Amino acid sequence: MSQFEIGAAHVQRMRARRIYEALKDQIVSGVYGKDGHLPSSRSLAVELGVSRTTVTVVYEQLLAEGFIDVRQGSRPRVALAAIAPSSPDKSLPRPVPKRLSSYASRIRDIAPWSDTRDSRFVADFRYGDLAPSDFPNAIWKRAVNAAMAKTPERLAYGDPRGSHRLRMALQGYLWRARTLRCDLDQIIVVNGSQQGLDLCARLLLDPDHRFAIENPCYAMARQIFASTGATAVSIEVDRDGLNTELLTDVDARLAYVTPSHQFPLGGVMSISRRFQLLEWARRLEAYVIEDDYDSEYRYDIKPVPPLYGLQEGCNVIYLGTISKTLSPMLRIGYLVVPPELQALFATAKQLTDRHTPVADQYALASLIEAGAYEAHVRRVRRLNGERRETLLNALRLEFGNSIVIEGADAGLHIVVWFRELSAQLASVVIKTGRDAGIGLHSIASLYDPRSRDAQTDRLGLVMGYAALDSRRIERGVQLLGDVVEKTLRSSG
Amino acid sequence: MSQFEIGAAHVQRMRARRIYEALKDQIVSGVYGKDGHLPSSRSLAVELGVSRTTVTVVYEQLLAEGFIDVRQGSRPRVALAAIAPSSPDKSLPRPVPKRLSSYASRIRDIAPWSDTRDSRFVADFRYGDLAPSDFPNAIWKRAVNAAMAKTPERLAYGDPRGSHRLRMALQGYLWRARTLRCDLDQIIVVNGSQQGLDLCARLLLDPDHRFAIENPCYAMARQIFASTGATAVSIEVDRDGLNTELLTDVDARLAYVTPSHQFPLGGVMSISRRFQLLEWARRLEAYVIEDDYDSEYRYDIKPVPPLYGLQEGCNVIYLGTISKTLSPMLRIGYLVVPPELQALFATAKQLTDRHTPVADQYALASLIEAGAYEAHVRRVRRLNGERRETLLNALRLEFGNSIVIEGADAGLHIVVWFRELSAQLASVVIKTGRDAGIGLHSIASLYDPRSRDAQTDRLGLVMGYAALDSRRIERGVQLLGDVVEKTLRSSG
Numbered sequence A, B: 001m002s003q004f005e006i007g008a009a010h011v012q013r014m015r016a017r018r019i020y021e022a023l024k025d026q027i028v029s030g031v032y033g034k035d036g037h038l039p040s041s042r043s044l045a046v047e048l049g050v051s052r053t054t055v056t057v058v059y060e061q062l063l064a065e066g067f068i069d070v071r072q073g074s075r076p077r078v079a080l081a082a083i084a085p086s087s088p089d090k091s092l093p094r095p096v097p098k099r100l101s102s103y104a105s106r107i108r109d110i111a112p113w114s115d116t117r118d119s120r121f122v123a124d125f126r127y128g129d130l131a132p133s134d135f136p137n138a139i140w141k142r143a144v145n146a147a148m149a150k151t152p153e154r155l156a157y158g159d160p161r162g163s164h165r166l167r168m169a170l171q172g173y174l175w176r177a178r179t180l181r182c183d184l185d186q187i188i189v190v191n192g193s194q195q196g197l198d199l200c201a202r203l204l205l206d207p208d209h210r211f212a213i214e215n216p217c218y219a220m221a222r223q224i225f226a227s228t229g230a231t232a233v234s235i236e237v238d239r240d241g242l243n244t245e246l247l248t249d250v251d252a253r254l255a256y257v258t259p260s261h262q263f264p265l266g267g268v269m270s271i272s273r274r275f276q277l278l279e280w281a282r283r284l285e286a287y288v289i290e291d292d293y294d295s296e297y298r299y300d301i302k303p304v305p306p307l308y309g310l311q312e313g314c315n316v317i318y319l320g321t322i323s324k325t326l327s328p329m330l331r332i333g334y335l336v337v338p339p340e341l342q343a344l345f346a347t348a349k350q351l352t353d354r355h356t357p358v359a360d361q362y363a364l365a366s367l368i369e370a371g372a373y374e375a376h377v378r379r380v381r382r383l384n385g386e387r388r389e390t391l392l393n394a395l396r397l398e399f400g401n402s403i404v405i406e407g408a409d410a411g412l413h414i415v416v417w418f419r420e421l422s423a424q425l426a427s428v429v430i431k432t433g434r435d436a437g438i439g440l441h442s443i444a445s446l447y448d449p450r451s452r453d454a455q456t457d458r459l460g461l462v463m464g465y466a467a468l469d470s471r472r473i474e475r476g477v478q479l480l481g482d483v484v485e486k487t488l489r490s491s492g
Helices: A003-028 A041-048 A052-064 A102-107 A137-149 A164-178 A192-204 A219-226 A271-284 A339-353 A358-369 A372-402 A423-436 A470-491 B003-028 B041-048 B052-064 B102-107 B137-149 B164-178 B192-204 B219-226 B271-284 B339-353 B358-369 B372-402 B423-436 B470-491
Strands: A187-190 A210-215 A231-238 A254-257 A287-291 A316-321 A333-336 A403-406 A413-422 A458-464 B187-190 B210-215 B231-238 B254-257 B287-291 B316-321 B333-336 B403-406 B413-422 B458-464
Touching: A003 A052, A041 A052, A102 B192, A102 B339, A137 A358, A137 A372, A137 B137, A164 A187, A164 A316, A164 A333, A164 A358, A164 A372, A187 A192, A187 A339, A192 A219, A192 A254, A192 A287, A192 A316, A192 A333, A192 A339, A192 B102, A192 B339, A210 A219, A219 A231, A219 A254, A219 B339, A254 A271, A271 A287, A339 B102, A339 B192, A339 B219, A358 A372, A372 A403, A372 A413, A372 A470, A413 A423, A413 A470, A423 A458, A423 A470, B003 B052, B041 B052, B137 B358, B137 B372, B164 B187, B164 B316, B164 B358, B164 B372, B187 B192, B187 B339, B192 B219, B192 B254, B192 B287, B192 B316, B192 B333, B192 B339, B210 B219, B219 B231, B219 B254, B254 B271, B271 B287, B358 B372, B372 B403, B372 B413, B372 B470, B413 B423, B413 B470, B423 B458, B423 B470
Parallel strands: A210 A231, A210 A254, A254 A287, A287 A316, B210 B231, B210 B254, B254 B287, B287 B316
Antiparallel strands: A187 A333, A316 A333, A403 A413, A413 A458, B187 B333, B316 B333, B403 B413, B413 B458
C-alpha cells in the first residue's frame, strides 16, 4: 500500500467516525423517533458526499452496538432500546454533588491546588521547591536506564511493601545515616511521605478519635488527619520542639511530630522531651508518627538520631522521603512501622494503589547501593549550606535587628519574624511582594486556625532557599526590603 | 589524600560508629546508672584498641545529643535526661495492635499479598500478567529519557490532577479510541485504576451506605468498597453483563460495573441494560463506576462505546488504565469524573499522595501524541488475539465438550468451566497443577463469599494468556489435561 492510499483510508475513517457520532447523537436524542427509519445508505452517502462504503461501515457499527436494526432490503430503523427513557434537560444547571461520603464533606473546604509560581519572579521563597541544577541528572538517568534494561520474567503487580531490593538498600541507609535499625519487613515504600501520612491516618484514626499535632505544623499533615473526622489537639512548640508537658493529660490516638527539625519553627526535640513523648505513647497505647522529612540537612549541629529506636519496642512510626534530597516530582518515601503493624500497612498500601512504580524504586536502590545517594546528599547539604549563608547574610544586611530568625540550624528554610509588622499585614506584604517580583509565604497558614491569632501577632515568613541561586537570594532580599519599607509607610 | 588514607579514615569512622552505638545502648538501658561515670577517653581507647581521637569523636557526638555531660578534666557522666523513665521488659511478647481505626479492623482479614509466581512453572495462567516481550522497550525508554531531559524551572509538587500535557493527550485518545468526549478538567491521573477505585470509595461511601457490585467481580474492587464499611449488594451477571432488573429496587450509593467486558465472565452489557442502569443512577442520585479495564482487547466483535457519554449529564465515573496495554508495573490510570466532582477528586488525590510521578506521565503523553501508543495497542491486540486462538484451540483439542468456555470475545482471559469437576475440587486441582508445573486460578474467589456456593457448582478457572507464548500455552493445556484426569480418577 502506498503512502497515499494509507492517507486516503485514514481520511475515510475519520469521516466515518464523524458520521457515526452525529447519527448516534441524533438517535439517542430522539431525532428519528422511537422506532423511526434512518436514511438508506445510498441516499445518506449522496447527501453527505461520501462513498457508500463509508456509510455502510457506520451503519454496521451502529448495528453492532444495538442502536439500529437492519432488515434485509429495508431502511435501517432505530432500535427500540436505543432511546434514553428520559433525557435530562440540557439547560438545567450543573448538579451540585449531594450524595457523598462524610470524608468528602470534610475535605470539601480545602482550597484547591493552584500553581502560584510565576516564572517572572526574581525569587520565589517557596518552601519545598528544589533547584533543578542540584539534581544528579546523569547518575539518575543512568540508574533509570539500567532499571528499564532489567527485564522481569513477567510484567506483573509487585510486592505492596515495595521492591525487596529497595527495602534492602533503605535498611542499610537508615542504619548508616540515621542509626536506625529495623527488619526488612518493617519498611513500606510509599508514594512520598504524604501517602505515608494518609496510610497512618486511615489505619489509626476514626471520627470519634483525637490526634495530637504540633502547632504550627505542616498544614497537609493536619488536613490529612482531620480528614478522617478525628479532632486535632494542637500542642505548642518551642526551641526544644513539641512541648511534651502540654501533652501529658491529652487523650489521643496518635501524635504527629518532627523531632529532628520542627516544621516550620526549626527546633530540635530535646532528649528529655523525647522520653516524655515515648512514655506518653506507651501509657496511652498511642502511636507517635515521626516525620523525618529533612534530617539530611544540618549545618552547625551534629545529627540527632531519630525517636525511632530510642526505646526498645516503642510505638513509633518513622517516615522518610527523598522529596528534599532528590526531587518532590519522583514521589518516593518510606515508612518504618512497628512489627505488629507490618501486615496492616502492607494490606492498606495494596488496596490503595497496589504498589509504588517499580523502575524508580530500582533506580533509587542502585543509587543507594553504589553510595551515590549519600555522596549526593553530602553535595546538596554543602550547596544548601551555602544558600543558607547567603540568605542569612543578606537578611542581616537588609534588616539588622528588625527581624528575628528561627530554625536556621537545619533544613531548607528559615522563619523570619518582622518586629515592626503585625501578622495582619501578611496578605498586603505577599501582594506587594508579588508585584515586586518575589514569592513570599506567611507562616500564619501553618497554625491551627482556632489558635492562630494568639500565636502570631508579628508577621512571620517561611523562607525556603533550596531552589534559588545566590544572585536571586540576594536580589530577592533587597526587594523584600523594599516591600517591607513600602508596607511600613502605607500602614503607618 | 591518598586512597590508603581515605580507607583508614573510613575504617575509623566505622569503628567510631560501632562504639557510639554500643555506648548509647548501654547508657539508655541503664548500664552506667542514673548519673554514673563513663570510662575516660584514654582508658576506653586502650580497652578497645582504638585511637583516643576515635573515642573523643564518639564522646562529642554523645554530648551533642544530650546523652552525656562532660565537665572540664573529669570523666563523662550519664546525663540525667538520658535514661528511659521505664524501659519495657524486652522479654514480653510482641504487642498486638489494639488501638486502630475501624478501617484497619475491616481490612485486617484480607489475606496478605504473597508472590505465588514460580519461575519453574511451564505456564502460569494468572490473569493480569503481561509478557515482557510485548512491552515497547525502545520506544518507552526513548520517551522516558526525553522526559528526563526536560528540566523544569524548579523541582516542585505538580498539579494533583496530573500533568496538563498527559491530560491533553488522554482527552484526545479517549475521543479517538472510545468516542468519549470530556473536558480537560474532568480527567484525573491516578496511580493505576486501583487508586481510582480507592478515591471513589472514599468520596462516595460511608459505613451506613450500600454499594451495588457485579457478582462475580474483580475481588479488589469489592474489597476497596467494603473497606469503607459500606455493605455490598451483589448483583448477578449474565451474557449481557450486570442484570439491571435485579438492580431496580436496590437502594445504593454507587454501582460498580465493567460494561465493555464483564470481569471475569466476559459479557458485554446490552444497550437496554445500559439505559436501565443510567436511569437507576439518575433516580437514586447514585454514581455508576465504569471500569473500562481492558476494552482495548476485542477480537470478533466491534468496539462498544463506554457508558460514559451515552446520556448527557449522567452520573458516570469512567476509569481507564495502561496496566493491560503497557505494564502493571508503571502504575498509571485515569478517571473521567462528572464536572460536579472535579474539585473533590483533585483535593482527595492531593491529600492522598500529592500527584502521580511526573516523568512517567510525560513519557506516556509523548507516546500518545506521536500515535505510538495506539500503534502499540494494535500490535498487542494482534499478539493477544493469536495467544487466545492458541489457547482456545488447545483447550478444544484437549477437552472437547467436557468444558464450557466463556468470555472469549474480548480481554486477556477466558473462563473455563469443567462439566465433570465440582467447584469443591478447586484447591485439589490448583495444588495438583502446581506440582505439575502450571499456575491455575479458580473463579470461586471472585464471587461474593455469601453467595459463592449457589453460583458455582462446577469448577471454573480464570485463564489469563497475555504473559505466555504459544509453546507454553499448548504445553500448559496438555498438563492441565493430565491434572484434570488425575483429579477425576482420585475423586471418582
